[in-house]
Amino acid sequence: MQVNDVVAYIQAGRDRFVADLKEWLTIPSISADPAYAGDVRRSAGWLADYLRAQGFPTVEVWETPGLPAVYAEWPAEDPDAPAVVVYGHHDVQPVEPLDEWDTDPFEPVETGDRLIGRGASDDKGQIFFHTLGLRAGLAASGRPAPPVTIKLLVEGEEESGSVHFAELLRDHRERLACDAVVISDTTMWDADVPSMCTGMRGLTEVEVTLRGPSRDLHSGSFGGAVPNPLHAMAELLAALHDADGRVTLPGFYDDVVPLRDEERELFARLPFDEDAWLRTAGDSRVAHGEKGYTTLERIWARPTAEINGMWGGHTGPGGKTIVPGQAHAKISFRLVAGQDPRKVQMAFEAWVAEHVPPGIEAEIPVAGGGVRPCFSPIDSAGVAAARRAMERAFGTQVLFTREGGSGPEADLADILEAPLVFVAVGLNGDRIHAPNEKVEIPLLLKGAEAAAYLWEELATALR
Amino acid sequence: MQVNDVVAYIQAGRDRFVADLKEWLTIPSISADPAYAGDVRRSAGWLADYLRAQGFPTVEVWETPGLPAVYAEWPAEDPDAPAVVVYGHHDVQPVEPLDEWDTDPFEPVETGDRLIGRGASDDKGQIFFHTLGLRAGLAASGRPAPPVTIKLLVEGEEESGSVHFAELLRDHRERLACDAVVISDTTMWDADVPSMCTGMRGLTEVEVTLRGPSRDLHSGSFGGAVPNPLHAMAELLAALHDADGRVTLPGFYDDVVPLRDEERELFARLPFDEDAWLRTAGDSRVAHGEKGYTTLERIWARPTAEINGMWGGHTGPGGKTIVPGQAHAKISFRLVAGQDPRKVQMAFEAWVAEHVPPGIEAEIPVAGGGVRPCFSPIDSAGVAAARRAMERAFGTQVLFTREGGSGPEADLADILEAPLVFVAVGLNGDRIHAPNEKVEIPLLLKGAEAAAYLWEELATALR
Ligand SMILES: [Zn+2]
Numbered sequence: 064m065q066v067n068d069v070v071a072y073i074q075a076g077r078d079r080f081v082a083d084l085k086e087w088l089t090i091p092s093i094s095a096d097p098a099y100a101g102d103v104r105r106s107a108g109w110l111a112d113y114l115r116a117q118g119f120p121t122v123e124v125w126e127t128p129g130l131p132a133v134y135a136e137w138p139a140e141d142p143d144a145p146a147v148v149v150y151g152h153h154d155v156q157p158v159e160p161l162d163e164w165d166t167d168p169f170e171p172v173e174t175g176d177r178l179i180g181r182g183a184s185d186d187k188g189q190i191f192f193h194t195l196g197l198r199a200g201l202a203a204s205g206r207p208a209p210p211v212t213i214k215l216l217v218e219g220e221e222e223s224g225s226v227h228f229a230e231l232l233r234d235h236r237e238r239l240a241c242d243a244v245v246i247s248d249t250t251m252w253d254a255d256v257p258s259m260c261t262g263m264r265g266l267t268e269v270e271v272t273l274r275g276p277s278r279d280l281h282s283g284s285f286g287g288a289v290p291n292p293l294h295a296m297a298e299l300l301a302a303l304h305d306a307d308g309r310v311t312l313p314g315f316y317d318d319v320v321p322l323r324d325e326e327r328e329l330f331a332r333l334p335f336d337e338d339a340w341l342r343t344a345g346d347s348r349v350a351h352g353e354k355g356y357t358t359l360e361r362i363w364a365r366p367t368a369e370i371n372g373m374w375g376g377h378t379g380p381g382g383k384t385i386v387p388g389q390a391h392a393k394i395s396f397r398l399v400a401g402q403d404p405r406k407v408q409m410a411f412e413a414w415v416a417e418h419v420p421p422g423i424e425a426e427i428p429v430a431g432g433g434v435r436p437c438f439s440p441i442d443s444a445g446v447a448a449a450r451r452a453m454e455r456a457f458g459t460q461v462l463f464t465r466e467g468g469s470g471p472e473a474d475l476a477d478i479l480e481a482p483l484v485f486v487a488v489g490l491n492g493d494r495i496h497a498p499n500e501k502v503e504i505p506l507l508l509k510g511a512e513a514a515a516y517l518w519e520e521l522a523t524a525l526r
Numbered sequence: 527m528q529v530n531d532v533v534a535y536i537q538a539g540r541d542r543f544v545a546d547l548k549e550w551l552t553i554p555s556i557s558a559d560p561a562y563a564g565d566v567r568r569s570a571g572w573l574a575d576y577l578r579a580q581g582f583p584t585v586e587v588w589e590t591p592g593l594p595a596v597y598a599e600w601p602a603e604d605p606d607a608p609a610v611v612v613y614g615h616h617d618v619q620p621v622e623p624l625d626e627w628d629t630d631p632f633e634p635v636e637t638g639d640r641l642i643g644r645g646a647s648d649d650k651g652q653i654f655f656h657t658l659g660l661r662a663g664l665a666a667s668g669r670p671a672p673p674v675t676i677k678l679l680v681e682g683e684e685e686s687g688s689v690h691f692a693e694l695l696r697d698h699r700e701r702l703a704c705d706a707v708v709i710s711d712t713t714m715w716d717a718d719v720p721s722m723c724t725g726m727r728g729l730t731e732v733e734v735t736l737r738g739p740s741r742d743l744h745s746g747s748f749g750g751a752v753p754n755p756l757h758a759m760a761e762l763l764a765a766l767h768d769a770d771g772r773v774t775l776p777g778f779y780d781d782v783v784p785l786r787d788e789e790r791e792l793f794a795r796l797p798f799d800e801d802a803w804l805r806t807a808g809d810s811r812v813a814h815g816e817k818g819y820t821t822l823e824r825i826w827a828r829p830t831a832e833i834n835g836m837w838g839g840h841t842g843p844g845g846k847t848i849v850p851g852q853a854h855a856k857i858s859f860r861l862v863a864g865q866d867p868r869k870v871q872m873a874f875e876a877w878v879a880e881h882v883p884p885g886i887e888a889e890i891p892v893a894g895g896g897v898r899p900c901f902s903p904i905d906s907a908g909v910a911a912a913r914r915a916m917e918r919a920f921g922t923q924v925l926f927t928r929e930g931g932s933g934p935e936a937d938l939a940d941i942l943e944a945p946l947v948f949v950a951v952g953l954n955g956d957r958i959h960a961p962n963e964k965v966e967i968p969l970l971l972k973g974a975e976a977a978a979y980l981w982e983e984l985a986t987a988l989r
C-alpha cells in the first residue's frame with residue numbers, strides 16, 4: 064500500500080466526506096433527553112444506511128432496552144486474520160445553554176478547516192474517519208477486504224451513562240469476539256502533538272454517616288463531654304491521606320500497575336503548561352497531590368481519594384451551639400490499572416470500622432459497582448501497531464496520554480477479553496459537551512489516514 | 527434572729543405566698559414572642575405592685591428599648607452597710623409544644639407539694655422566695671430594714687437573649703452600685719443534695735470558609751492534583767484537638783483559672799450517675815473529652831471547642847464526583863473563668879491562617895462579642911456567706927456545681943464590678959424551658975429561709 068495512494072484517495076474524498084458528516088450531524092441524537100429518543104433512532108438508521116453504502120457487507124441495528132447501537136462487520140479475506148472491534152457512539156450531549164452557541168448546534172457550519180456542530184468531534188466525526196480510512200486502505204491495497212476483520216460497534220447511549228451497554232456486549236459476545244478493541248472517543252494532546260491515550264481511571268463512590276447522640280445536644284450542657292460526630296468525621300477524613308498525599312487505606316496501592324520510567328519520560332515530553340492548566344482548574348492556586356508525581360501523572364495514572372461532599376449539624380445562617388447528632392460524607396476514589404472498585408469499597412469499610420472512635424457509630428450504605436479502570440501498556444502489540452499507524456499519518460513522533468475518568472471502556476476490555484487501543488484525533492479544544500463544539504477537518508483526514516494504515520499494522524501485530 | 531421565728535413566719539405565710547405566685551404565673555410574659563409584649567409589661571406592673579405591697583420603699587419599672595425590668599430597693603438602716611443586687615427575670619420561655627402540657631401553662635395547678643406552670647421555677651418562683659425570705663428575716667429580727675441594702679433587679683428579656691440588659695446596667699450603674707450580686711436563676715443538684723453554682727461557662731462562636739477552585743471541578747479531570755477544600759477543612763478541624771482532647775489553639779489555656787483540689791473534691795461528692803447522664807445526652811454511648819478531667823469537670827469548668835456545623839460540596843442524593851470549590855464550618859468555644867472571648871477569636875484566626883495549606887484561602891467573618899464566663903471562688907467572702915445561709919436552711923452540707931452555659935451573669939459581674947453569688951433552689955428535674963414546668967414548693971420555702979439568713983451573713987462577710 065502506497066502512502067501516496069492513501070493520501071490521494073482521502074484528499075479526493077474530502078468534500079464528499081464532509082458533506083456526508085454534515086448530513087448526519089443535523090440529526091439531534093441527544094440520548095439523555097427522552098424527547099430526542101426518535102432522533103437517536105433516526106441517527107442509528109442513518110448510520111446503518113451509510114455504512115451499507117460504504118460497502119460493509121453486514122450492517123445491523125442492535126436494539127437495547129434503551130436506545131439502539133449500530134453494528135457493521137467487514138470480514139477479512141483470510142478467515143484466520145485477527146478481528147478488531149472499533150468502538151464509538153452516535154449519540155450526542157445536550158446543547159444547553161443554547162444561547163451560548165454562535166450557530167445552530169444541529170445546522171453544521173464549515174468555516175475554513177473547521178466543522179462546527181454538536182457531535183462534530185464527540186463522536187460522529189471520529190467514527191466517520193474510520194469509514195474513509197478503511198476505503199482508502201482498500202483502494203490503495205487494491206484488495207476487496209481489509210487485512211483484519213473489522214467489527215464496528217457504535218453505541219447510542221454513551222452520553223447517558225451507557226446503561227445498557229455491558230448487557231449488549233454480553234448478549235453479542237460471540238459475534239464481537241476479537242483480538243483488540245480500537246476506541247475512537249478520546250483526544251490527542253494537540254494538533255501538532257499527536258498522541259494516544261493508553262488508559263482511563265476507574266471510579267468507586269462511597270458514603271459514610273457517623274452517628275453520635277440521638278439528637279442535637281446543647282453544647283452548654285454537654286459540649287466537651289460526649290463524642291461529636293463532626294469531630295470524628297474531620298479526624299476520619301483527615302486520616303484518609305498521609306503527609307505525602309498518599310491514600311492510607313491498607314492495600315490501596317497493592318494492585319496498582321506502577322508507571323514505567325518510559326511512560327513517565329514520554330509524559331514529560333508533552334508540552335504541559337501547568338499554570339495554564341491550573342487556570343482551567345477553577346483558578347487553583349497551586350498543584351497539590353501525591354508526592355513524587357507530576358500533575359499529569361497524578362490525574363492520569365495515580366489513584367486518588369476525594370471528598371465530594373461533607374455535611375452535618377447547623378449549616379444555616381447564624382449560630383447554633385450544638386453537638387450535632389450526625390455527620391455525613393461522600394467520597395469517591397479514582398482508580399488506575401490493576402485496582403478493583405469492589406476491593407477498594409471493602410477496604411474503605413474495614414478502615415472506617417477500625418478508625419471510628421468509641422461512642423460513634425458508622426454506617427456505610429452499600430455502594431454501586433463502580434467503574435473499573437482500563438489500561439494498555441505502551442509496548443503492547445496493539446498500542447505499538449496503532450502508534451506506528453499514527454506516526455505514518457502524522458509524520459512525527461506520537462506521544463502518550465491517559466484520561467482521568469472513563470466511560471464503558473473497561474466493559475469492552477473485560478467482557479470481550481481483548482486489549483484496548485485508543486486511536487482518536489479530537490482535541491481538548493474541541494469544546495465537546497460545551498457550546499460551539501467543533502472539529503478540525505484536517506485532523507479527521509489524518510485520522511482517516513492513520514485508520515488506513517491501522518489494519519495493516521494490526522494484522523501483523525496481532526497475528 | 528431565731529431560726530424558729532424564721533421558719534414559723536415562712537410556714538405561716540406559705541398559702542398566701544403560693545396564692546400570690548399563682549396569680550403572677552397566670553400572666554404569659556413570653557419575651558421571645560412579640561405577640562406577648564403586652565403581657566410582659568403586665569407582668570412587670572404586677573411585680574412592681576406586689577413589691578410595693580411587700581414593703582419595698584422604692585419600686586420602679588425600668589424601660590428599655592425592648593421590654594421592661596423591675597427595680598426595687600430596700601435600704602439598710604446603716605448607711606455604711608453593704609449593698610447587694612439580687613438578679614432574676616420575670617419573662618418566661620415560650621410554651622410550645624403546647625400539646626405536651628398536661629395542664630394549661632398559664633393556669634397554674636398545685637398538686638401536693640408541686641406547683642405546675644410556665645415560670646414556676648424559671649424564674650418567677652425563685653424571685654418570689656426572696657420577698658418571703660426578706661419579710662421573714664425582718665420579722666424574726668424585729669427590725670424595720672434589712673442588714674444590707676437590697677437592690678432587686680428583675681429583667682424582662684432574659685429568655686430572649688438579654689439584648690438590652692448590658693445597656694440597662696450601664697445606664698443605671700450608679701444606682702446599682704453594690705458589693706455583691708446574688709443570682710437566683712440556677713438550680714441545685716437535687717432536693718436532698720443542696721448545692722450552689724459558682725460559675726458559668728462563656729461562649730464565642732466563629733465561622734470559617736475555605737476556598738479552593740473558583741468552581742466545582744470534575745474529579746476525573748482534576749481529582750488528585752489540586753487542593754480540595756473539604757480535605758483542608760477535615761485536616762484543619764482534626765487538628766483543633768490533640769490526642770488528649772485538648773484544644774490546640776496556642777495560648778488557649780493560658781488564662782484559665784485552674785480547678786482547685788478542694789473544688790474537684792467537692793464536685794466528686796455529688797452523687798453523679800454517669801450512665802443516667804449519658805442517657806440524657808441523646809443516649810451517647812461513652813463519655814469523651816479532655817483527658818484528666820471527669821465529666822462534671824469537663825462540662826462545668828473546662829473550656830471546649832465544638833464543631834457545630836460543617837458543610838461543602840455535594841450534599842444531596844446520589845453521587846457527584848467533584849472537587850468542590852468551598853468548605854464551611856461553624857465552631858463554638860465554651861470558655862471558663864479567666865478566658866476572654868475576643869482573645870480566643872483572635873487566637874483562632876491566627877491559628878487558621880497558619881494551618882491553612884497552600885492553595886486554600888481562609889475567610890473568617892467578624893464574630894460577635896461572645897459571652898464572657900463568670901466565676902466566684904468557693905472560698906470568696908460572698909460564696910462562703912451564702913453557703914452558710916443555705917446550710918442553715920437545709921441543715922446539711924451544701925456542695926458546689928457550675929453551669930455549662932450562661933446568660934447575662936458576666937455582664938452583671940463586669941459592669942457592676944461585683945462578685946457573683948448564686949443562690950437558687952430550682953432542680954434539673956423542674957422541666958424549665960419544657961412542657962409541664964414545675965417547682966417544688968418546699969424548696970421555694972427553703973429558699974425563702976436561706977434568703978432570710980443570707981442578708982445577715984452577707985452583712986458580716988462583706989463589711
Ligand atoms: Zn464521546
Ligand SMILES: [Zn+2]
Nearest residue numbers: 648649684711
Ligand atoms: Zn431563667
